[in-house]
Amino acid sequence: MKKVLITGSQGFIGKNLAVVLKRRPDVDLIEFDLDSPKGLLEEALAEADVIYHLAGVNRPECEEAFQEVNYDLTRHLCDVLRRRKELPLLVLSSSTQAALQNPYGLSKRAAEETVFDFGRDTGAAVFVFRLHGVFGKWCRPHYNSVVATFCHSIARDLPITISDPKKEIELVYIDDVVHRFADVLDGGRPVFEGRYCSVEPTHRISLGALAETIQKFRNSRVSLIMPDIGDYFTRVLYATYISYLPADSFAYALTQHTDARGELAELLKSSQMGQIFVSRTRPGITRGNHYHDTKVEKFVVLEGDAVIRFRSILDDEVIEYRVSGREFRVVDIPPGHTHSIENVGESDMIVLFWSDEYFNPDTPDSFSMVV
Numbered sequence: 001m002k003k004v005l006i007t008g009s010q011g012f013i014g015k016n017l018a019v020v021l022k023r024r025p026d027v028d029l030i031e032f033d034l035d036s037p038k039g040l041l042e043e044a045l046a047e048a049d050v051i052y053h054l055a056g057v058n059r060p061e062c063e064e065a066f067q068e069v070n071y072d073l074t075r076h077l078c079d080v081l082r083r084r085k086e087l088p089l090l091v092l093s094s095s096t097q098a099a100l101q102n103p104y105g106l107s108k109r110a111a112e113e114t115v116f117d118f119g120r121d122t123g124a125a126v127f128v129f130r131l132h133g134v135f136g137k138w139c140r141p142h143y144n145s146v147v148a149t150f151c152h153s154i155a156r157d158l159p160i161t162i163s164d165p166k167k168e169i170e171l172v173y174i175d176d177v178v179h180r181f182a183d184v185l186d187g188g189r190p191v192f193e194g195r196y197c198s199v200e201p202t203h204r205i206s207l208g209a210l211a212e213t214i215q216k217f218r219n220s221r222v223s224l225i226m227p228d229i230g231d232y233f234t235r236v237l238y239a240t241y242i243s244y245l246p247a248d249s250f251a252y253a254l255t256q257h258t259d260a261r262g263e264l265a266e267l268l269k270s271s272q273m274g275q276i277f278v279s280r281t282r283p284g285i286t287r288g289n290h291y292h293d294t295k296v297e298k299f300v301v302l303e304g305d306a307v308i309r310f311r312s313i314l315d316d317e318v319i320e321y322r323v324s325g326r327e328f329r330v331v332d333i334p335p336g337h338t339h340s341i342e343n344v345g346e347s348d349m350i351v352l353f354w355s356d357e358y359f360n361p362d363t364p365d366s367f368s369m370v371v
């Protein structure tokens with residue numbers, strides 16, 4: 001069992017790291033933040049095997065707090081640790097801004113040097129991570145993360161302000177940070193750039209493009225067009241956006257196209273994955289009776305009883321498949337085959353459809369022909 005201390009455990013990175021470490025049976029986690037009981041830090045420092053020092057300030061009300069928290073707390077931590085015989089492994093969450101001459105950067109650089117001195121003087125293993133802007137769930141909006149602010153505001157239809165749309169920022173995703181931090185527990189060696197550890201991959205994007213991408217995520221509930229989740233950055237940015245949805249906005253209605261046959265609603269569209277839609281059909285009704293030149297589809301009856309009929313448009317033989325919602329079964333619809341689906345049950349039939357392209361009324365690739 002390893003005793004692990006996280007300072008700043010109530011912060012953005014701290015919460016995400018704590019969740020991952022609490023899942024591990026070999027970790028006994030001690031969490032320290034501003035509201036922790038007096039003396040807890042010193043007690044934990046005396047016995048922890050691994051320390052993740054995340055406590056810090058990014059946007060304090062007064063400038064002195066940079067020095068007091070980012071530097072003084074780090075120095076206190078190292079001073080207490082120096083009294084130990086068996087030294088713990090120390091991970092410092094620093095920033096690429098430590099290379100800059102601003103009050104935040106200077107305080108982080110002072111903290112880095114304190115940790116390096118501690119490692120050099122005592123022989124303890126120290127890892128100083130210089131992180132780019134971290135984004136992901138649970139980051140406070142209107143604080144130090146433009147991703148958090150944009151996601152929070154756009155998810156609530158609030159206006160956003162973009163100082164310079166062309167300005168580029170470099171980002172890293174929270175789970176990549178947390179997993180690299182956690183690797184250290186298992187003896188993993190982080191990627192080093194000189195003395196500093198880094199987390200890959202990083203993602204460069206302009207503020208304008210970032211805002212536009214998040215707006216598209218928001219609009220996807222109406223356009224139904226899914227982001228390109230094959231692209232890692234888009235996938236994790238979308239997950240981040242979804243994490244900022246207000247609690248009363250998780251659900252949204254689909255547009256239902258209703259006629260005498262029943263209802264049909266489109267669910268999702270994607271240029272990589274095509275389209276998913278769902279229908280409800282009254283008993284005795286037949287849908288389809290058309291063929292496609294190239295488009296292929298899959299039908300899955302979720303509820304009810306159906307007969308799916310096919311005929312190659314080049315001959316007369318009719319093929320039948322009887323399917324029911326009692327056994328989920330996928331039926332492929334090959335091109336050049338006119339096809340239909342009839343509800344042969346007593347109640348409504350519900351069918352899930354996938355097609356390899358999304359419906360375009362100008363080029364529908366759909367031609368009427370009775371099976």
Ligand SMILES: NC(=O)c1ccc[n+]([C@@H]2O[C@H](COP(=O)([O-])OP(=O)(O)OC[C@H]3O[C@@H](n4cnc5c(N)ncnc54)[C@H](OP(=O)(O)O)[C@@H]3O)[C@@H](O)[C@H]2O)c1
Nearest residue numbers: 008010011012013033034054055056093094095131133134
């Ligand atoms: N997020 C990033 O993009 C990023 C990038 C590079 C480096 N870093 C560094 O990574 C660390 C964690 O970042 P984060 O984004 O998780 O920041 P965060 O959300 O502000 O979390 C920091 C936590 O530390 C707490 N804290 C402040 N002063 C403390 C003190 N004296 N004793 C104990 N706890 C204290 C904060 O409490 P309050 O909220 O009440 O102040 C907060 O819960 C910070 O050191 C930051 O400089 C972050």
